[in-house]
Amino acid sequence: MESITPAVLSALDVAGSIIDVREVDEVAGVRIAGSVNIPMSAFIDRIEEVPLDETVYVLCAVGGRSAQVTTYLDQRGYDVVNVDGGIIGWERAGLAVERGSTPEAAQ
Template sequence: MKEITAKELQRFMEKDQTLTIIDVRETAEVADGKIPGAVNIPLGLLEFRMHDLDKSAEYILVCRSGGRSAQAVRFLENQGFDAINMAGGMLAWEGKTE
């Protein structure tokens, strides 16, 4: 499984690189703040929202601590998607939130 650190992701974002971030936390958790531009698709709904995703795109998955996003990465990889887990999740994120 591919992983990226919160610091690496923040550096990519500062360089205005186009990234697609999916936050797999529950809606109530995301209400406390998420990475700017991240799309919230709770882990339990990911299977039902796959039709919204593009297999030619790369996705960075985020959750609170990295566990649920790792599950999401494994699931998406098994479905033919290119996915990367943000290690440490939002607990490791020091950048801006929205």
């Protein structure tokens, strides 16, 4: 499984290609601007939302759920990368986040 650190990911122009697999209430509290929330609990039902024609970066709180989803997608032929450390690692690296509920987070 390929993985990337939050610091390296933040230097790339991939905001729309970050899939956050945390649950809606988690994402409502803190998220990366431009990331797409597809909760792990609904992932199989929403897999068609994951682009097949580009690299996607999968993020969760610390990296466990995203590693499972990354493995799942990789086995199905997606170009996918796990984000080591998740949103907690992102924040610890001092990278920008959004806080509070948004219409996107309420999906």
